[in-house]
Amino acid sequence: MIVLAAEVDGAVAGYVYAGLEGPDYMALRGPAGVIHDIFVDESRRRQGIGRTLLCAGVERLVDLGATQVVLSSAHRNAEGQRLFASAGFAPTMVEMTLQLAPLRARM
DSSP states (O other): OEEEEEEETTEEEEEEEEEEEOOBTTTTBOSEEEEEEEEEOGGGTTSSHHHHHHHHHHHHHHHTTOSOEEEOOOTTOHHHHHHHHHTTOOOOOOOOOOOHHHHHHHO
């Protein structure tokens, strides 16, 4: 596992949390580097920090032996998805959720 932090003016402005994982048969993929979380403080967004963290995380995963890097993004995170696509990531899976509590209330 790796954690890299971005510092601006002596304060943490964001981080990336990633690691190497074995095959994931639900995701239909072999071993890969996985970016579990990437976060930039709202007041520091649109300054290149997210891209820098993403690139540094990918580079570190490659250094550790990853030949593929995957990540997930919330469906409504269009800004993040634009960043990931501009860095070369492409959609591979669509996760869908059924909320059961409202469904049971309707039955």
